[in-house]
Amino acid sequence: MSVQLEAAPMSVPHPYWLRDNCPCTVCRNPRSGQKRYRIDELPDALTATEAVEDAAGLSVLWSDGHRSFYPTGWDAPDQDGDHRTERGKRLWEAADFARGLPEADWSGYLADPEERIAVLAAVRRSGFAVLRGVPVEERRVLAVARTFGYVRDTNYGELFDVRVEPDAVNLAFTDAAIAPHTDNPYRDPVPTLQLLHCLRNDAAGGDSGLVDGFRAAALLREEDPEAFALLARTPVPFRYRDRTADLSAELPMIGLDPRGAIREIRFNNRSLDTLRGLGGTELDAFYTAYRRFAAITLRPELRLEFRLGPGDCLIFDNTRLLHARTAFEQTTGGRHLQGCYADLDSLSSTLAVLRRNTAALDELEALFAGEGAGEYLGEAVTMAEHMLQAGALARAAGAPPALVAAALLHDIGHFHGSGLELMAGTDNRHGETAAARLSRYFPAAVTEPVRLHVPAKRYLCTAEPDYVAKLSPASVHTLSLQGGPMTPEEAETFAAGPFAADAVAVRRWDEAAKDPAAGTPTFAEFRPLLLELMS
């Protein structure tokens, strides 16, 4: 950001905008980023009376006396900004997946957060992904949805069975072919994600098809801009009725954001209700445009065809992709999918948290490799070796993951690198303790034993008379700096606390983790465990 420094009053560009982005803890809750003031509470005619920019950032004194500091790079573009319109997507045709679908194995997806990131990112970018080897069990599709979000309950139930039903009201529950469509256009808010988990598919036919509705709409825009504009500006009524439901929604088939980018496709000729209120030739033009768009969605080169087998679970964006299936023959075997709906916002949140956590672990790993190579208070191991050994001891003892993480990270407070400060975000100038820093990422079961591992030493010196003798010389030295042994009253209070036993356990691994002859695991070995704890 460039700043013009002038004579008083100092000028900063867009003062209300700049002030509304003040990152200080008076203005915002540091944990949620939520602002603590109302926009109307900023004074009229707000100006900067002082503005100084240097390598660290921009410091502003405002006309109402508030002071803001904007660290350099605070307004860097958000990589993750627009993730719902065509601008944030990879539009595709079938040939783009000639080398394979975006897919992952269920066990890898569960075990490896990087695999989960890849799958969720594919759903967001390409609109879909397939999980293979999901256990062939009823209701399992709900568990898949819950790995990244929340199931959207509807009149079809928490889940629905896609199989042939006698006297079916819905075409889905027959053996007929279904043309590319989005689900539930008569619902507003429409379910933004759909999952289909294949339990059985022995029938001849019954293959799946996907069409990128954003691509189809973009083609219509290229080939017939008038038709595109008409579909985008005309709200159309969709409707579904049965004995217990009467759902209706009125929205365009091609939904645009206010800047004209494609944002949402609602395409389902089965549930289009009577269009009213279009006069003159507009109604005929609408039907011409609608039929043209329909024809595009049916082009073979747009349709990605594949077959779901038992254990496959397809996850797709119902605001973008049209899904379809070929007809199948009941007589040749059965076909049974279980489906449910969920929403994109939670998927994106899960993805963002996984990425944030991965980035934080990258920083932690770099700290272990960098500052961690330094001397550890005169011991015969480095700081990193000490912490990695502590983690290894906890793991070897069969400690639960949170306690392994606490042992591994217990001395993180000794690091002062910029990486760690970055982890602490806007709070970095306030010198939080290691536990406070970790609390941005880890639950109390990790951070509390870390916080209490120093008092645990003072506690053990009181509770176990021979404990002091086990301490290394360096540890005896720091004991006095830390306040010496606890009084009996202090020890009793400490022991009654919720994480005392865990802190004592960490402490014992801490004392033992100073063996220059012991093998030392790598930080990378702990990453899956840490990532699991973070989410």
Added chain:
Amino acid sequence: MSVQLEAAPMSVPHPYWLRDNCPCTVCRNPRSGQKRYRIDELPDALTATEAVEDAAGLSVLWSDGHRSFYPTGWDAPDQDGDHRTERGKRLWEAADFARGLPEADWSGYLADPEERIAVLAAVRRSGFAVLRGVPVEERRVLAVARTFGYVRDTNYGELFDVRVEPDAVNLAFTDAAIAPHTDNPYRDPVPTLQLLHCLRNDAAGGDSGLVDGFRAAALLREEDPEAFALLARTPVPFRYRDRTADLSAELPMIGLDPRGAIREIRFNNRSLDTLRGLGGTELDAFYTAYRRFAAITLRPELRLEFRLGPGDCLIFDNTRLLHARTAFEQTTGGRHLQGCYADLDSLSSTLAVLRRNTAALDELEALFAGEGAGEYLGEAVTMAEHMLQAGALARAAGAPPALVAAALLHDIGHFHGSGLELMAGTDNRHGETAAARLSRYFPAAVTEPVRLHVPAKRYLCTAEPDYVAKLSPASVHTLSLQGGPMTPEEAETFAAGPFAADAVAVRRWDEAAKDPAAGTPTFAEFRPLLLELMS
């Protein structure tokens, strides 16, 4: 609809539109209204080769040989059409509720579908309603939501507790005042409904406030059209972060439908993230507009203030109303609300079904009063008296509601009035049986005993040798028309069917319900029971 009849090819207006509204059962599933063909399957250059309109409706023969019949009035405006934009709403200011809030007692709401209609219609039209006397029990708010829809699960859980929390991340969980805002603007799809159930409110302060965001936006449009247009055309980023969530959405503060009507308000200064990509003076103009809109939302005349007491449950439209609360003093007492989210589409569906069912009952009641006053096969009671007596006998016998309804409606097939045909909708020309007609509204537990009550007579004549002697002369006469007593094999098959016992019970009340001296209840007495069964 006016039709110009011309020389061949006959001309009808908007042929694709008209054809796409063909109500026949080849084109549509009569129960769901879903179309059975694809729009692209209609031939190119579709024309009408014959078009004849009379009092009954319009008959069209199409160039591809299909024949359509459109009953007069088929294209009457849908009363229920647009129910999400300002066009379908009653915009309000606080004084509009000087005589009281839209409210109902919980027990009345549960017992009386008309009361439920009033409450749900108020939420849709005014944006809110209050239920009084909802039991003060944890999690009860979920049961309230389930009376009209589905709970939307989020990162805050299935429900959330609004009370003071130590070290709260969210302002809601403190004792501070909260300015008018919509919830979860960082979510897309945003929860469209919110419920807040008061369990305790002893604190000084903690009053509730509501502001009609559509009204506030309409005022901005009147007073500063440029500011309105700027807020409507600028997608803004909203964001919320905590340890396990990172939610973001980018949408305008004032959402318009493609025709420019106000459709959705997202207003929450706490979660507005850094606005990027606005150049030149646009960013300053945005903040001026934003502050102007904020100031309007704070005008006292817009803010409806009231106090929720224990047992009150507020239901409101989170796409339209801003909600607020005054600060409260922890020291004077506690304040505890439980909230959850749900969605408008299901509320509207429930309302539509209730209204449809109420209208159907009006028709049934009219039939009882009209044709029902006619002679009943030579018996000493009218048809209506006969059916009402049968219902009364079932009720007196303590039969379950479905069986009372079956007894009451068992002879509905004797009515041929237009009212009943209307009930049967587009299927009316296919002569469905009474049971088939009722199946549009009632579950099998009602329709199956109705369907089987004639076979039940034939069954009883075989199963119980002295049964024939109990029949009235008219009933003996019709027995032969109905096929006479069953063979022993037929009787065995009948008795093994799932609703045989219920049908026999209906049959016995049927036989007994011919007493000119017996008291006869009114149809109105059965309405609540029937409406409950219908939903």
